[in-house]
Amino acid sequence: MSIKNSFTKSVFLFSLLSTSLAAVSSVAEAPSTVGAHYVPQSSSKVLAPGEKVANLFNLNMTTPYILQRITENTYWYQSGFYGTIFYIGDKGVLLFDPLEQRAEPILKSIRSITDKPITAIVYSHDHADHISGADDLLKLLKKSQKEQPEIIASKATNKKMELLGSNIKKPTKVLNWPNDTFKFEDLEVQLHGFEHAAHTDDHSAWLLVNERVLHAPDLLNADQPPFWNFAGSERFTYLEQNLKTADALKWDFFNGGHGNIGSHDDFAFHLKFIADLKKEVAKAMGEVPFGYGVDVAKINAHTIMLPTWYGEIAKRATDALRPKYGSYYGFETAVPANAEMVAEYLYSYR
Numbered sequence: 493m494s495i496k497n498s499f500t501k502s503v504f505l506f507s508l509l510s511t512s513l514a515a516v517s518s519v520a521e522a523p524s525t526v527g528a529h530y531v532p533q534s535s536s537k538v539l540a541p542g543e544k545v546a547n548l549f550n551l552n553m554t555t556p557y558i559l560q561r562i563t564e565n566t567y568w569y570q571s572g573f574y575g576t577i578f579y580i581g582d583k584g585v586l587l588f589d590p591l592e593q594r595a596e597p598i599l600k601s602i603r604s605i606t607d608k609p610i611t612a613i614v615y616s617h618d619h620a621d622h623i624s625g626a627d628d629l630l631k632l633l634k635k636s637q638k639e640q641p642e643i644i645a646s647k648a649t650n651k652k653m654e655l656l657g658s659n660i661k662k663p664t665k666v667l668n669w670p671n672d673t674f675k676f677e678d679l680e681v682q683l684h685g686f687e688h689a690a691h692t693d694d695h696s697a698w699l700l701v702n703e704r705v706l707h708a709p710d711l712l713n714a715d716q717p718p719f720w721n722f723a724g725s726e727r728f729t730y731l732e733q734n735l736k737t738a739d740a741l742k743w744d745f746f747n748g749g750h751g752n753i754g755s756h757d758d759f760a761f762h763l764k765f766i767a768d769l770k771k772e773v774a775k776a777m778g779e780v781p782f783g784y785g786v787d788v789a790k791i792n793a794h795t796i797m798l799p800t801w802y803g804e805i806a807k808r809a810t811d812a813l814r815p816k817y818g819s820y821y822g823f824e825t826a827v828p829a830n831a832e833m834v835a836e837y838l839y840s841y842r
């Protein structure tokens with residue numbers, strides 16, 4: 493089996509898992525990290541800034557997809573814990589990030605609102621889990637519309653796809669990096685690329701100016717502490733700067749590709765959590781001697797010493813944060829891994 497097919501099979505198995513759990517009784521949702529006002533999911537009622545979709549974990553586990561109207565023209569889609577947005581203009585639809593293995597439900601959700609053609613697609617960054625549904629979506633669109641959509645990406649994303657030999661449909665319109673603007677009908681869309689990015693080198697935020705909606709998948713998961721390995725980031729370095737850069741833009745609603753619909757309160761929470769995590773990791777680094785827990789009489793390579801050191805540091809930092817943050821979404825799984833990334837950062841940069 494090829495690498496690509498093995499990944500596809502894994503995603504398919506997750507979809508089967510979600511389907512099988514549809515009959516399972518709902519579980520209590522984790523508490524909000526920001527004291528959110530939750531509202532029932534609605535594809536017709538717009539949100540007020542700060543409102544979030546109620547029972548989101550259970551909806552992801554028991555429904556084919558969630559569709560929430562954010563503004564008059566912008567909608568938020570999520571299934572299997574992956575989310576994106578689309579904007580309905582006078583003539584067509586602008587879709588961000590055709591998610592892996594979700595082309596059919598994404599198109600179904602759009603068609604539940606409008607029959608207008610999808611005339612443009614944006615790739616936020618070159619990670620297949622967020623954009624590899626493009627090929628399947630384009631095949632579906634050939635059956636329902638004459639013209640294929642324009643595919644828009646940053647120069648950094650386009651170059652990365654070329655360098656890595658991506659088999660995903662290539663962009664047809666390339667924007668300057670790190671900052672550029674394009675118009676979709678009357679909507680202004682601004683590209684704000686992170687010149688020094690934590691998640692991956694072509695990571696970016698996309699601002700729908702008129703709608704006051706920001707789209708930056710994998711920057712943060714709203715209403716949760718940072719996800720495992722800071723949402724699969726290649727490095728912790730620069731994350732705080734990236735968060736502050738995005739937070740400073742003028743928007744009311746945020747889509748991070750995972751988690752709930754976000755607000756500026758989510759950015760404040762993440763920055764505070766990260767500050768507390770750095771403090772506890774630094775404290776543990778000062779307390780735990782290098783090679784802690786290793787029986788040096790039984791080894792013939794020092795390789796084990798560094799990961800064992802990081803592991804104990806992460807354990808102590810996690811224990812210290814548990815009284816304040818332990819009830820939040822995914823704490824026990826995410827924090828140890830994130831603490832190790834912070835330890836590596838603090839060890840490297842002083």
